[in-house]
Amino acid sequence: MKRCRYILLLVSLLMMAVQLRAQQGTEAANGIKFFKGTFNEALVKAKQENKILFVDFYAVWCVPCKKMAKTVFTQEEVGKYFNEHFISLQLDAEKGENVDIAKNYKVAAYPTVAFIAPDGKALSVNTGAMDKDELMEAAKIAAGESVSFEELYNKYKADNNDLDVQQQLLLKAPSFLQAQEGMDADKWVTRLQKLYKNYVAAKAPLKLINENDYRIILTLEGDEDKEHKQYMIDLMNDHLDDWMKKLGKAPAYYIVEANDIFAEDMAKDGNVKYKDYVEKVKNQYAKAYEVVGLTGITPYEKAKLYFDALFNLYKNKDVNGYVKAMETYFGKMENNLRSADYGKAAQNLYMAAGKSLKAKDHEVAIKWAEKALSQEDAVMDRVNYMVMIGDSYRELKNYTKAREYYNQAFAETLRLENMEMPQAMLQGAIKQKLSTLELLEK
Numbered sequence: 001m002k003r004c005r006y007i008l009l010l011v012s013l014l015m016m017a018v019q020l021r022a023q024q025g026t027e028a029a030n031g032i033k034f035f036k037g038t039f040n041e042a043l044v045k046a047k048q049e050n051k052i053l054f055v056d057f058y059a060v061w062c063v064p065c066k067k068m069a070k071t072v073f074t075q076e077e078v079g080k081y082f083n084e085h086f087i088s089l090q091l092d093a094e095k096g097e098n099v100d101i102a103k104n105y106k107v108a109a110y111p112t113v114a115f116i117a118p119d120g121k122a123l124s125v126n127t128g129a130m131d132k133d134e135l136m137e138a139a140k141i142a143a144g145e146s147v148s149f150e151e152l153y154n155k156y157k158a159d160n161n162d163l164d165v166q167q168q169l170l171l172k173a174p175s176f177l178q179a180q181e182g183m184d185a186d187k188w189v190t191r192l193q194k195l196y197k198n199y200v201a202a203k204a205p206l207k208l209i210n211e212n213d214y215r216i217i218l219t220l221e222g223d224e225d226k227e228h229k230q231y232m233i234d235l236m237n238d239h240l241d242d243w244m245k246k247l248g249k250a251p252a253y254y255i256v257e258a259n260d261i262f263a264e265d266m267a268k269d270g271n272v273k274y275k276d277y278v279e280k281v282k283n284q285y286a287k288a289y290e291v292v293g294l295t296g297i298t299p300y301e302k303a304k305l306y307f308d309a310l311f312n313l314y315k316n317k318d319v320n321g322y323v324k325a326m327e328t329y330f331g332k333m334e335n336n337l338r339s340a341d342y343g344k345a346a347q348n349l350y351m352a353a354g355k356s357l358k359a360k361d362h363e364v365a366i367k368w369a370e371k372a373l374s375q376e377d378a379v380m381d382r383v384n385y386m387v388m389i390g391d392s393y394r395e396l397k398n399y400t401k402a403r404e405y406y407n408q409a410f411a412e413t414l415r416l417e418n419m420e421m422p423q424a425m426l427q428g429a430i431k432q433k434l435s436t437l438e439l440l441e442k
Helices: 002-030 039-049 063-071 076-085 098-104 132-142 149-158 163-178 182-203 211-220 226-238 240-247 250-268 274-282 286-292 299-316 319-336 339-356 359-375 379-395 399-416 420-441
Strands: 052-058 086-092 112-116 122-127
Touching: 002 076, 039 052, 039 086, 052 063, 052 132, 076 086, 076 132, 086 098, 112 132, 122 132, 122 163, 149 163, 163 182, 163 211, 182 211, 182 226, 211 240, 211 250, 226 240, 226 250, 240 250, 250 274, 250 286, 250 299, 274 286, 274 299, 286 299, 299 319, 299 339, 319 339, 319 359, 339 359, 339 379, 359 379, 379 399, 379 420, 399 420
Parallel strands: 052 086
Antiparallel strands: 052 112, 112 122
């Protein structure tokens, strides 16, 4: 009887597996049919059929790329529209000749999808993961079935008080800007920054509290105009309950990140005004900092310890004081610490003090970087920490250990086999360090 039940269970599982595979196969069959060939071959086919070329620029390590490929490109509605209107191509942007093609279309992050005219000119370039509706909207604009950026801009010029048109225009701005080049790009950046600031002022404070305007703020606020960014985070903070009710914790994290960046920049510049931003942690922005969720230490205590130490290091070059303060910081942070905290602490030592570091300082940097390394899985960060440790051992004239860590770093870069350009750059830098080491050993 047990054997019979076991066989029935196996049969049931096999049937489920077959059904699941059949379902996945159906989804893929109903989705986008991607052209099998090179970029140039796909462009020739687009010219022959007088269609726009759709290109999915991806990287093999990119999780959001895989998610889009599995959950968006396979949908029947997406497949039907794209197969009718476009020649579609998936391109590993970090492989062979594709690297230069991606660079030509200003692909700087993944996933990036581009709509390209048959003559090779970019119609729109969209960076970041997209859901079905976002991808379909971008496709319909490229196909001329939805209002384009240029058409919206003409509407805006005809009536510059229509905030709905301005919102649509600003939502489309990032993908439009990415397709621009040279002086045209600079011209549009200036125009859109002015429009963005006027739009924010017209809707502030309460009419901005919605998902679309939050997306606009995230993509267009930037860090260049610090005065306006301060205005924006204060605007959010003054109505934080309303923002969080509508969008969850994200606006609070936006305030925390912006304030921390302001404090860090000031501390590194040796500007005592960093203390103003530290005080905001327990006063003006206290509610926002509650989302950080620290244990055993308050956000204010954390900020004061860290930024005081940073200011002392960069302003006074007080390495001993910095090391002592950071050890206190690590002790109080305990379970709140991440590997990056140790790595950043070591990196600040190198950046602020550089060649003036003494032997005992390098020993501390090694200890911190090794702690970061032991907890880090990301390849690029691991390579960085290994090189930092190697550099310190080189300064300590322990060339054997320096070589050991440089070699480990080189070996780690081999895990970047599908990231040809960054892999080549890192390997070249490490080889240079190994060559310098050979000269020192003679």
